[in-house]
Amino acid sequence: MNLNLEGKSAIVCGSTQGIGKAIAEELAQMGASVTLVARNISKLREVKDGLSVAHKQAHQFIQADFSDPIGLKSKITEYLKENPTPEILVNNTGGPAGGQIIDEPYTKFMETMTAHLECNHLLAQALVPGMKEKGFGRIINIISTSVYVPIPGLGVSNTVRGAVASWAKTLSLELGQFGITVNNVLPGFTDTVRLEGIVQAKAKKTGKTEEEIIAAMKMETPARRFGQAEETAAAAAFLASPSAGYINGVSIPVDGGRTGCI
Secondary structure, rough: OOOOOOOOOOEEEOOOOOOHHHHHHHHHHHHHOEEEOOOOOOHHHHHHOOOOOOOOOOEEEOOOOOOOOOHHHHHHHHHHOOOOOOOOEEOOOOOOOOOHHOOOHHHHHHHHHHHHHHHHHHHHHHHHHHHHHOOOOEEEEEEOOHOOOOOOOHHHHHHHHHHHHHHHHOOOOHHHHOOOEEEEEEEEOOOOOOHHHHHHHHHHOOOOHHHHHHHHHHHOOOOOOOHHHEEEEEEEEHHHHHHHOOOOOHHHHHHOOOOOOO
């Protein structure tokens, strides 16, 4: 199995914590040069300095805010003037706060669509021409199992994640002939800051303790535990590898068996 990414480079969004950070670390261990993208410059420096350079890679970072797509487009344009086009793009952005969909203001949908769909699209448009020239590309979107089964209480997230999955499938049909694959990884309950926030919100709404909420969530999962960010990262890293060249246009849950469909 060819998992070697030496000589290749990757852009990993939302890569200063959680799943994004774990993916950046995994890709670096496989030999890729990684460019981190996030808002917090001190965390960007810290994570970059901790990435493996066993294959003599040169890691970088781009400070960008996904609530500002025009700013993101400007920064990726400047980056590409000074660097070859990365062969791997990992789209990963934190989801919105939970809430009943009927109660959500229109603006929250638009803000979330901007941070997820619009910014994903801008990055793909910037990188795909270079991927085509190389005859190799991997676009990997970290979404959610709500693509298959909506998660109660995450109305806006469910809606936008579904839109991103449809965008990705459409893109996969257009780019497969150029050696570019587009796939989605769907994390289930994963032990991250995002999950902590969801647990806290449920506890506040229901009056139950966080421990009770966590126990109930784990009972929903056949594995009877939360996933680790590194487990989701492993799936994303495989999709980025040469060996995954014939996997295209799919959504892969990494959820301990929780999603209630095949």
